[in-house]
Amino acid sequence: MPLLEVRELKTYYFTLRGPVKAVDGVSFDVEKGETVGLAGESGCGKTTTALSIIKLIPPPGKIIGGKIIFEGKDLVTMKDSDIRRIRWKGIAMIFQGAMNALNPVFKVGDQIAEAILAHEKNVSEKEAWERAEKLLEMVGIDPSRAQDYPHEFSGGMRQRAMIAMALACNPKLLIADEPATALDVIVQAQVLEVMRNLKTRLNLSMILITHDLSIIAEMCDRVAIMYAGKIVEYGSARDIFKNPQHPYTKGLIGAFPSIRGPKKSLQSIPGSPPNLLNPPPGCRFHPRCPQAMPICRKEEPKVVKLGGGHIVSCHLVG
Numbered sequence: 609m610p611l612l613e614v615r616e617l618k619t620y621y622f623t624l625r626g627p628v629k630a631v632d633g634v635s636f637d638v639e640k641g642e643t644v645g646l647a648g649e650s651g652c653g654k655t656t657t658a659l660s661i662i663k664l665i666p667p668p669g670k671i672i673g674g675k676i677i678f679e680g681k682d683l684v685t686m687k688d689s690d691i692r693r694i695r696w697k698g699i700a701m702i703f704q705g706a707m708n709a710l711n712p713v714f715k716v717g718d719q720i721a722e723a724i725l726a727h728e729k730n731v732s733e734k735e736a737w738e739r740a741e742k743l744l745e746m747v748g749i750d751p752s753r754a755q756d757y758p759h760e761f762s763g764g765m766r767q768r769a770m771i772a773m774a775l776a777c778n779p780k781l782l783i784a785d786e787p788a789t790a791l792d793v794i795v796q797a798q799v800l801e802v803m804r805n806l807k808t809r810l811n812l813s814m815i816l817i818t819h820d821l822s823i824i825a826e827m828c829d830r831v832a833i834m835y836a837g838k839i840v841e842y843g844s845a846r847d848i849f850k851n852p853q854h855p856y857t858k859g860l861i862g863a864f865p866s867i868r869g870p871k872k873s874l875q876s877i878p879g880s881p882p883n884l885l886n887p888p889p890g891c892r893f894h895p896r897c898p899q900a901m902p903i904c905r906k907e908e909p910k911v912v913k914l915g916g917g918h919i920v921s922c923h924l925v926g
């Protein structure tokens with residue numbers, strides 16, 4: 609049984625102008641010890657998917673369908689009091705832009721200790737502080753720096769402190785939403801290295817959200833490519849990068865340089881993702897698709913299984 613099973617998840621934002629279909633029938637699994645990448649351009653529903661999994665969707669957002677099975681229990685129908693027990697200890701999240709969310713007036717160590725004290729019983733303040741120091745050490749920060757205030761940390765250190773904080777209660781699943789996006793390339797590589805180490809050391813399961821496919825290629829076992837609220841292609845990282853089938857996946861791969869591969873000219877996909885108040889009919893990618901056919905404007909493509917868990921939703925395939 610996978611650690612997490614997301615099935616036909618639908619999360620809409622009920623705005624005054626109508627429902628924004630941010631997540632519209634999304635399914636994927638996360639196995640124990642596995643890192644699953646959720647990739648796609650900005651506005652495709654990645655963050656909303658993550659917030660749905662920890663049940664922290666801001667209003668006017670609401671899960672209106674589907675299941676989120678974590679360790680055999682459905683989080684969609686679970687009581688809030690039970691969800692609170694799963695957050696931090698079962699599933700922890702590093703929020704998009706989190707490194708700027710540290711409180712400037714408290715020591716970094718105190719903030720991590722506070723997270724431990726808030727979520728675990730029978731822990732003394734001294735124990736919590738010592739655990740905070742250990743956590744900082746685990747992300748490559750000297751434990752003496754627990755005494756520092758956030759402004760004394762560099763951007764990369766603050767981001768690593770947020771990773772340490774997310775791991776404060778030994779979660780089984782870590783969701784990291786664009787954990788390296790605001791950092792320069794060298795610092796980005798350091799943060800990803802820390803995450804890779806943790807993954808093997810703690811046998812952590814991870815959902816890594818990014819618009820940057822070169823990060824996915826470096827970090828992930830499996831990949832879900834998201835476009836306009838739907839997963840358009842899903843499979844092992846190997847299948848997705850060696851044998852991409854969806855024109856959107858191919859476009860994204862063409863839009864990013866590989867870290868190790870030969871330099872090639874980058875082509876970005878013209879246009880931008882649709883407004884999800886009113887997504888295009890048929891295949892939501894058709895207005896931008898270089899290979900769109902008449903059927904793509906009318907009929908939503910079915911899921912085609914290509915073997916080995918590789919699936920794609922595209923009229924060009926199958």
Ligand SMILES: Nc1ncnc2c1ncn2[C@@H]1O[C@H](COP(=O)(O)OP(=O)(O)O)[C@@H](O)[C@H]1O
Nearest residue numbers: 621628630649650651652653654655656657884
């Ligand atoms: N609070 C909100 N109210 C209304 N619409 C929202 C809200 N938050 C996000 N959205 C919309 O939901 C869609 C998905 O957003 P998001 O999940 O943030 O995507 P991503 O993380 O892939 O950039 C976008 O069209 C966005 O405009």
Ligand SMILES: [Mg+2]
Nearest residue numbers: 654655656704
């Ligand atoms: Mg986002």
